Amino acid sequence: MPRIASDPALDIEPDFTSATFEGIRNRIIGNTQLTHDEAANELATGWQQDRDIRLAAWTLQVNEETRLAAEAAQAERELLEQERVLLEQEAEKERRETEKKKPKINDFQAGASVGDTLTHRPSQYAIHKLKSFEYVELWYFSPDGCREAADEAKSAADSTFGFTKVDDFIALKPVAAFKPSRKVIQDHSLEWRQFDMAKNSFLLYMNKLKWPEKHQRAITMFFMNVVSHPQRSEPFGERALLLYAARVRRDWHDTLALDNAFDISVFNTTLLKNLAEEVWNKLRLESLTEFQLAMSSQGNGRESHTSSHRNQARSSTRPTRSRSRSPARNSSGRLPPRSSSPNRQRPRQDPKRPSQDKRPFQGGAASSGHHACALCLGRFAHNIHKCKSDLLWDNKTPTSCRRSAEGRLVNAQGLQLCYDWQRPNGCASTSKDHIHECSGCGNTDHGAQKCPRGQEV
Structure with a gap:
């Protein structure tokens, strides 16, 4: 249907009885018996029917145009809304990025005072x-x-x-x-x-660092089981419990990383018994080593004592002078005081070498004079268990290790070295807690006694 330009309801019905429509009325009357008024009514009826048709078409046309206009307006509104949402999202994203770059600070409780003690x-x-x-x-x-x-x-x-x-x-x-x-x-x-x-x-x-509650309860119970265990009252029981706590907690962290962790709060009495036996075996080995060193020291002492008696015996067989020149006495009959002659001075002793007249206290391997100190690698007489030198025996080369406040050997990485590994008999333990590393040079194929940096015998 062609588009209607205007609303048919606004059209005015023509006056079909006027002279303008007389010709049309005559053609309608023709050979009929109609009057001019009846012909005018026929024309009015036809016009009314035509207007009703056009009015219906107009209504449909208006409704369609209204619908299309509404849809266009809705599409425009949706487009504008999408643009607005995109702009807001971009603004929110920029705000979050800005917030990430800003330093964070948590809130505080107004009026709350600092505690009586600080951690x-x-x-x-x-x-x-x-x-x-x-x-x-x-x-x-x-x-x-x-x-x-x-x-x-x-x-x-x-x-x-x-x-x-x-x-x-x-x-x-x-x-x-x-x-x-x-x-x-x-x-x-x-x-x-x-x-x-x-x-x-x-x-x-x-x-404070927000560990999961389950993990906090388990590790708390783990420590409570260790500190309250009756093994503490046994000889070296605390040492065994410390070894248990160290190894179990490390293994727990290792298994946590592998997602197959055990419940650390469950105490394993069998494992503690095995670790206590390991502690006792180590103590037995240390005692045996100390005993062997002590026996070796006593043997060297007897040899030195026998040599001294032989020297005295040889000196007693030498002939003595028949005449001895006695010093002149003064008028009171007393001997004059001895004066040190400027030409007879005692030789100065090298401060780097230990005195032969006043030997310091010797302990452990140093008693025999043959075993190297695990720290300075020196074989001269000194207390190797308390040596804290930061230079080797040559007084030039810095030591590879240091001695901690507890008297233990610690390497440059801060790890405690196995002391048995530095002894003559070495250490046969394969535990990862026994770090078998030379305290003199850091190599792992020998201990301090075989270190090439040590003092020669």
Whole structure:
């Protein structure tokens, strides 16, 4: 249907009785008997019918145009809405990116005072390890470890950074967060007091760093089982319990990483018994070694004593002078005081060599004069168990290790070395806690007694 230009309802009906339509009326009347009025009515009726048809068509046309206009308006509104949503999303994304770059600070409780006591803070390295659910030595949480961390924080440069992965991004963090301490002590070598204090701080920081409640309860029960175990009252029982705590906790972290971890709160009495036997075997070996060294020292002493008697016997067989020149006496009949002659001076002794007249206390392997000190590699007479020299026996070369405050040998990486490995008989243990590394040069194929840097016999 052709489009209607205007609303038919607005059309005005023509006057079909007027002279304008007389010709049309005559053609309608024709040979009929209709009058002009009847013809005019016929025309009016036809016009009305035509207007009704056009009015219906107009209504359909208007409705269709209205619908199309509404759809177009709706499409335009939807397009504008999509553009608005995209703009808002872009703005929100930019806001989040800006928030990520801004430093974060948590809220605080107004009016709340600081506590009566302050917790010692471990190093950034220990906190980073614990926050990453990785194994970290308990020493870092002990008072000694916290004090060492505080001293390092005062002296270390804060401008040294390293790369690390945070979520899906590479970030810079202070190197202190990745640097282990050289003074660290392995858990099984801690004193019981250090262990007891360190585990309390360790549990506190586990809670601060939002470890899962299940894991916190398990590790808390684990420490409670260790410190309250009746084995503590047995000889060297605490040493066995420390070894149990060290190995079980490390193995627990290893299995956590493999997603097949056990319940660390369940105490294994059989494992403790095996570890206690390992401790006793090590003590027996140490005692046997000390006994053998002591016997060797006594044997060398008897040989030296016999040689001295022989020298005295030889000197007694020499002829003596028949005349002796006695010094002149003064008027009182007394001998004049001796005066040291300027031409007869005693030879000066090399300070680097130990005195032969006043020998210092000797202990362990050094008593025989043949075994090298595990720290300075010297075979001269000195207390090898308390030697803290930072130079080798030649007084020139720096030592490869150092002696900790507890008297243990620690390498440059802060790991405690196996002392039995440095002895003449070596160490047959295959435990990963026994670090078989030469204390003199760091090689793993020999100990201090065979180190090429040691003093020759």
